[in-house]
Amino acid sequence: MNEKNINEKNKNKIDIILNSAEELMCSMEEPNRDITVDMIAKNAGIGKGSIYYYFESKDEIIDAVIERSYSAAIQEYFSTINNCETTFDKIKQLFRSILKEELLDNSKNIILSLHVHEDIMLHYKMMMTSIRTISPILSQLLIEGQKDGSIHTDSPQESAEMIVAMLTFLLNKNFFSTDTESIYRKLKLYARVLETSLQAEPGSFDFLFMPIE
Amino acid sequence: MNEKNINEKNKNKIDIILNSAEELMCSMEEPNRDITVDMIAKNAGIGKGSIYYYFESKDEIIDAVIERSYSAAIQEYFSTINNCETTFDKIKQLFRSILKEELLDNSKNIILSLHVHEDIMLHYKMMMTSIRTISPILSQLLIEGQKDGSIHTDSPQESAEMIVAMLTFLLNKNFFSTDTESIYRKLKLYARVLETSLQAEPGSFDFLFMPIE
DNA sequence: TAGATAATTGACCGTCGGTCGAATAAGTAG
């Protein structure tokens, strides 16, 4: 077996394991909150020992699932911004992508699922990952937007981190009540904060609390 | 033994257990990140079974430690605002109290400790608690400040929640780098966001990134 | 003092993450 085959086969097995874990993470049956390694193995139809042939620890599996999910979401975002003309449209699109994932009741999606999930560990890691993966993208967009004058900020990186962190927090079921009215008010507030802190046109972030077409 | 004595004695034992747990939570020796019930019992000089005579679960102990610590911090805050003349001074004092706890290297303090601690569970609970306990106070202050015209906001409760959440996030070692320069920039940004979103006097939140006297 | 109640304890249990050596599959050289 040559190297390419080995890698492909491993990749395949790794995906099987990740799929199994993701499936369990997405299923939100109340009683079975905690996912065990045995469950992942059983659900994948393989022995527990095999899991540890491909992964160092349970933590590594969870991290990999989150990582994979986010990188997929980000790739999807990048494929949508081709038809964006202005930088601000790209920013808009970024927020739309995030919000769509977050708000729509599409429990096929791990990112949404994690937000709703009871498991604190998952939630925390998800927050960290979203900040780590999304804020650099936004940061870049802020720098870009600064050039064409649609926004203004002294420290784009820090701004981006704070903006993503706020949003992650905002939509967080464990921290805040998520009734429609409360989310609406917070998104409105959030839009105002973005607008003023980025010195953007008044109302330019209002799309955040408008219905998604 | 009358009821009062029973309660006092129980209170005493509960405090012994909480003290033991807090002591362990504060000690940040890298290798022993995870605190076990046995450790708490041993450190308190009592049997493990006794722990479960007073508490339902390990989680309940941790929650109680955090709760106790925050309620102490809040009481301390309330005792300091007697000499505050304006509402804005009270707000200032509230932020000062929080920042002092967060930033000073006083590892005797559980709240600081938790921020620095590796343990995700502790950290998460700490964040939730700080939002739950501090934001109502701030919310009240915002309403008060609205009356005397020092600030303006449509939804004080949501504003308060977001402001506290942001700060908790901001100073969070697990999410962001905490080098002095980065914290400084973020606090500066934070001050600007507060200022604009609360429509307060320009520069009125600059005390946030000024050295604490 | 005797009996009832409160409090204490550590051996024990079930579960879970992780290990390990044995067994099997796949690949390779001759």
Add this chain to the structure above:
DNA sequence: CTACTTATTCGACCGACGGTCAATTATCTA
């Protein structure tokens, strides 16, 4: 094809941890 090496699979087993419980001791009451 055979013999040997290497990659992969597996589940019984281990240690640690949260939590239980029956037995024991301290404390209170009549």
